[in-house]
Amino acid sequence: MSISVTTRKSLWARSHNECAYPTCLQELTIDGEGSELGRAGARIIGEEAHIRGQSAEGPRYDPDYAAVDGLENLMLMCPTHHSIIDAKAGADYSVETLLRMKADHEQQQHQRAKLQSALNAYLGDRFASENTVQFQQAELRGPTIESMFVDVPVGSQRDGSPLARLLEQISKEAPGDTNEIERSTGYVVTGATQALLHSEWAGNAILVGGPGQGKSTLLQYICQFHRARRLNETTYSAGQSVPSHSESTVRFPIRIDLRRYAQWARQSTSDKKQKKLRNAEHGDSGWLNLENYLVDHIASRIGLHSFSAKDLVVLLATEPVLLALDGLDEVANLETRARVVEEIIRMHGRLKADAADLVILVATRPGSSLRPLTSSGAFPVLHLQRLTEGLRLQYLRQWVEVAQISPEAASRLQSTFMDSQHVPHINELASYPMQLAILLHLLQRRQMLPQQRTELYGEYLKTFLDREQTEDKEPLLKAQRRVVEDTHAYLGWYLQSKAEEGRSAGSITRRELRDLLRNYLAGQPEEQQLADDLYSALTDRVLCLVEREDAFEFEVQSLREYFAALHLYDNLSPRGEGNSRDDGLNALLERPYWANTCRFFIGMLAKGEIRALIGNFFTVDKKVAPRPLLRSMAATLLNDRVYDGLTNTEIQEVVDFVFEGPGIILAEDGAIDSASGPLRFGERAGRAQAITHLKLRLENNKDVEVRRAAAASLLAHSNPSDNITSWWWEKYEPTANWFDVAARLRAFTALRGERISKLRAAIKTHDEPNQWTAELLLLGGYSGSDVDTTELIRGDLNEGCFISARGSDTELTSLIQSANTVLSDNQMPPQESDIGPRSPFAILASEVAGSIPTVTAASSSTEWEQYLGSIAKVWGKGWILGRAVAKAPKSIDLSIVSVHASSPELKEAASVEASYREHRNDPGWWAVQLSVSEGPDLMLCIISVLEKASTATIMSVASGFNDAAHKLTPKQFRAIESALRQDGSSLRVPTLDLQDAFRLHRVEFSGRALWLIWQLASEATRSRMPSYLEAELSDLFLAGPSDGRPVVLAAHTTRKLKVESFRNARRSLPGEGWADPSQITSMTIKVATCVLESPGMWPAELVLAAIERLSMQAASRVPSLAAIAAKHRWFYSG
Structure with a gap:
């Protein structure tokens, strides 16, 4: 059959x-x-x-x-x-399981087929509605997203995460002109769509970028790309020519404005008719979830078709779906924004189990209460970067084509732009797509180059209104231009302030607009007619507003913020009591939501007022400290070029304000920069002053974390002409501090003459417990072959240094690779390379590495003796030989090897290892060894206790084992941790079974000892260890584990981890995405203040969490700006 x-x-x-x-x-x-x-x-x-x-x-x-x-x-x-x-x-x-699987699949596919008409209607509606750029006024007539899109760069931390690995892969496959961005930020950088439309992209992401940087445009483009493919449109095909794009999954895109969701959720839950929809899933607050909004959003955009909650379930279960969540930062109220963030996390949790293939992208400005998202581990961050020179030129050519400029005019425009973009302030203004569009518009129509950001917007709007007036598009402009401009400014203030109070999503209905205009123009001559004329101009011809979702709003948020600033500037008096520009400025500085408005406002001030800004910073900083709110604004204003024309001394004051105290660490943590990356000042915008400040900090500060942050910042800020390595050599002193900074400034490249002997002397003083000498030499770019220095490197490697050595071929990298060949079980000798002159030891190591025999568990005793003898010949007594001997299988009688060995070093190492094996069940013997051993001998002894001693012996020597673990320096601890992890994964060493000991509480191990045990523990034993690790986290982080993220996971219990446990964990937890708020206790105000006052003691992610905690507290206490304005009568005379 x-x-x-x-x-x-x-x-x-x-x-x-x-x-x-x-x-x-x-x-x-x-x-x-x-x-x-x-x-x-x-x-x-x-x-x-x-x-x-x-x-x-x-x-x-x-x-x-x-x-x-x-x-x-x-x-x-x-x-x-x-x-x-x-x-x-x-x-x-089972049969029953498969029958149910078959039935569910066929039912879903039947429902999916019925849905196609509705889904296609939604795609068609959105494809037509979202096909043009949001900011259309810059000399362009309805350009499509495709015609103006350039692939803005995005960056990710190099933390070994799947996202970082994918970006590194893309960067290698299709490199761009991003070297300068990567050098200054430390990120791995590639094009946004290169990543998000890559065939291997999986999972979610947060897109973080400043105003006008292209976040919304990027989401629009990605959604249009998918819609075009699903609708068989021929547009958006350029991206498909990229192989990784053409092979990417075709998704069903749903783009949501989170402002409107927040407003909808509030209105819906306050509507009595919606009470029937509430259930336990919505939570006690009655806040309607995002899935309900998705259903409502789709259903309202499919014409006569219908779409229900069941349809959404089918869609998610049967289709690859993209949820593009835009404008998180535009949810002004911090409590509401936090609720939206919580809802995104909860929605992800609800959908991830049953959704077939779901990707969620969230777009926001920096500092938008992101930590719950990033700490969940499901939402890595992509930081939008500045446009590279190549992308600016590409954008210019696309702009010229869409604007239909003649070839001669286009050639002149390109020539002028290319000649000007290396001018520092033009380079800054052309960094972001929106500002570049405005800049090109001004260059084309008025052949002018603004000096700073506010002037850029002001001149653009002047040009736009001039065009509308001269072309008779808006008759009202001729007679009432000032009123039109003032009305726009008032609307900007009104919508911005209502958004802050949570009473608007930044838009206004027709009826509200008519009433508002009549109220605003009350007292003007012929007020009723003027209000009607303005209403007609704004609604029929729109001017600077656009109609969306049956309401009017400014095209982009930055325009609204510019007009709000203009309204404040025009109405606040130069002097006054509570209603002066100084009072208004201080109120703006204190409120993060108004930061972009504040930037525009300050850009309107006169030079004398700019010079006095430092006083405002200090005044407001006393109220908001230790939050770096004012530091961030000061740094942003420098990059906005508002300080152009001031003296070096005056700019130095601002840079010092940003960097002073803990500012340098906060700057490197991304807590100050507007793009959430390490802070970097531009040319003639603080760079030279930053170098001056950082040099003084390195000369006078002995704090390790401050020194490292200052060195990293100095290296990133410097140009070759600054000669920072020569400067540091001039400050030479044979100390560990000098050596550490020199390594971080890459000061060991191409050393000659006296500097070689000076380096040798500095190395001899280096006894830093956290970092190996060879590691710093590698970091510093050392490429020499000095005999004495090589011997010092050899000693370092033989004391436990285990680091990877990639990059250029040098004697140092060759030695590290030779050592790693022994330590990593990889018996393939390092590849030969021509690295020039070498020291005698390096030559010996290379020769032996090339002739060393290969051994396995099945090799004879003679073969093992030859192998170990070769290692002893090169490395002598120490860590490397001890580790090699320990790997000899049990079938090899090491006591015999000890007798036969010709090398005294091998005799001793084999004898020691034979004793370890012989005394497996002798706790007294092990207790003595643990107490008397030091250095590499102690490290090898600790490993042998866990790998050779019996379970009963380990339990008996627990106290001595704890003491021995506490004698280790952090770098020694990491070496042992790595060795145990490697041995455990090789299956050469049996797992440790201590589950009964932990279950019955028969032993007490310190945090350091617990983590070393964890590396070899059986799964049953590990299941008993989290509560022990939780209680000992502080001790463990003092030991300095190589990567603290697995530690956090291992210590997870039903209880939350105490946030205080992470003090001193900075080096072990350098990245983000580990501090899940659901697993760590809430940060008190006292702890948050402590973290920001001493950030060098805490992981960077908790530093950002502390800022968020204090910001939430401040937001609940600081009245809205509208309330301050009303109280002090900012907009009233008399």
């Missing part, structure tokens, strides 16, 4: 060409060429799987079931999942 033609056709029809396994979206026919082609040119990969086996040997065989080839017993699956369900003779998947 076989499957009939009718049955086969029905099976394929019901399965809709898709695997029946839950969440598998594999299509079962693939277009293309190959050996297994069907008539339509498609390769068939689907397999017809039997639920009940065809024979007694088959999975799930049922002798009483006859219709094994019938439709009810068949399901279509991809090869992978067909193999999975039939593995182990089908033991993991």
Whole structure:
């Protein structure tokens, strides 16, 4: 019997060409060429799987079931999942399970087919609605997103995460002109769509960028790219020519404005008609979840079709979906924003289990209460970067084409721009797409180059209104231009202040606009007619407003903020009591939501007022400290070029204000820069003054973390002409501090003459417990072959230094690789390379490495003796030989090797290891060894206790083991941690079974000892350890584990980890995404203040969390700006 033609056709029809396994979206026919082609040119990969086996040997065989080839017993699956369900003779998947799987799949596919018309209607509606850029006024007429899009760079921390690895892969495959960005930020950088549309992209992300940097445009483009492919449109095809894009998953994109969601959620929950929708899933607050809004959003954009909550479930279960959540920062109220963030996290938790393939992208400005998202581990951060020179030129050419400028005019424009963009303030203004569009507009129409950001916006709006007036597009401008400008400014203030109070999403309805205009113009001549004329101008011809969602708003938030600043500047008096520009400025400085408005406001001030700004900074900083709110604003204003024309001394005051005290650490942590990256000042905008400040900090500060942050910042700020390495050599002193800074300034490259001997003297003083000498030499770019220095490196490696050495071929990297060949079980000798002159030891190491025999567990005693003898010949007594001897299998009698060995170093090492093995059950002997051993001997002894001693012995020597672990320096601890982890993964060492000891509380281990045990512990033992680790986290972080993230995971229990446990964990937890608020106790105001006063003691992520905690407290106490304005009568006379 076989499957009939009718049955086969029905099976394929019901399965809709898709695997029946839950969440598998594999299509079962693939277009293309190959050996297994069907008539339509498609390769068939689907397999017809039997639920009940065809024979007694088959999975799930049922002798009483006859219709094994019938439709009810068949399901279509991809090869992978067909193999999975039939593995182990089908033991993991019962007949009932597969029948339910088949039924669910066919039902979902049936519902999916019914949904297609509604989904296509939504895609068509959104494709038409979102096909033009939001900011359309800059000399362009309705340009499409595709015509003006450039792939803005994004950066990610080099933390070894999947995101960082993907970006590194893309950067290698398609390198761009991002070297300068990578050098200054330390990020791995690539194009945004190169990453987000890459075929290997998976998971979620947060897109963080400043005003006008292109976040919304990026989300628009990505959504349009997917819509075009699903609708078979020929547009947005350029991205498909990139192989990784053409192979990327085609998603169903849903783009949501989070401002409108927040407003909808508030209005819906206050509406009595919505009470019936509330249930336990919505939480006690009654806040409607994002899924409800998605249903409402789609249903309102599909015409006569319908869309329900069940339809959303089917969509998510059967389609790859992209949720693009835009404008988180535009949710002004911090408590509301935190609620929206919480809802995003909860929605992700609800959907991730059943969604087939869901990607969530969140776009926001920096500092938007992101920590709950980033700390969840599910939302890595992509930082939008400045446009590179190549992207600016590409944007210019696209702008010229869309603006339909003549070839001669285009040539002149490009020439002027290219000649000007190296001028520091023009380079800064052209960094972001929106500002570049305005700049090109001004260059084309008025051949002018603004000096700073506020002037850029002001001149652009003047040009725009001039055009509207001269072309008679708006008659009201001729007679009432000042009123039109003032009305725009008032609307900017009104909408911005209402958004801050949570009473608006930044938009206004027609009726509200008419009433507002009549109220605003009350007292003007012919006020009623003027209000009606203005209403007509704003609603019919729009001017600087656009109509969206049946309401009016400014095209982009930055325009609204500019006009709000203009309204404040025009109405606040130069002097006054509570209503002066100084009072207004101080109120703006204190409120993060008004930061961009504040930037525009300050840009309108006169030079004398700019000079006096430092006084405002100190005044307001006393109120907001230790939050770096004012430091951040000061740094941003420098990059806005508002200080152009002031003296070096005056600019130095501002840079000193930013960097003083803990500011330098906060700057490197990304707590000050507007793009959330390490702070970098521009040319003639603080760079030279930063170098002056940082040099003084390095000369006079002995704090390790401050010194390291200052060195990193100085290196990033410097140019070759600054000669910072020569400057530091002039400050030479043979101390560990000098050596540490020199390494971080890359001061060891191409050393000659006296500097070699000076370096040697400095190395001899270096006994830094946290970092190996060889590690710093590698960091500093050392490439020499000085005999004495090489011996010092050899000693360092032989005391436990284990680091990777990539990059240029030098004697140092060669020695590190030779040592690692022994330590890492990789017996392949390092590749030979021509590295020039070498020291005698390096030559010996290279020669021996090339002739060293290869050994395995099956090798003879003679072969092992030869292998170990070669290692002893090169490295002598110490860590490397001890580790090599320890790897000899039990079948090798090391006591015999000790007798036969010609090398005294091998005799001793083999004898010691033989004793370790001999005294497996002798706790007294081990206690003595742990107490008397030091240096590498102690390190090898600690490893041997865990790998050689019996469980009973380990329990007996727990106290001595704790003491021994406490004698280790952090760098020694990391070396042992790495060695144990490596041994455990090699399966050469048995796992430790201490579960009963932990279950019955028979032993007490310190945090350091617990973590070393963890490396070899069995899964059963590990299951008993979290509560012990939780209690000892502080002790463990003092030891300095190499990566604290696995520590945090291992210490997770039903209780939250105490935030105080992370003091001194900075070096072990350098990245982000680990501090899940659901697993760590809330930070008190006292602790948050302590963190910001001494950030060098705390992980960077907790530093940012402390800022957020204090900001939330401040937001709940500081009245709205509108309330301050009303109280002090900012906009009233008399």
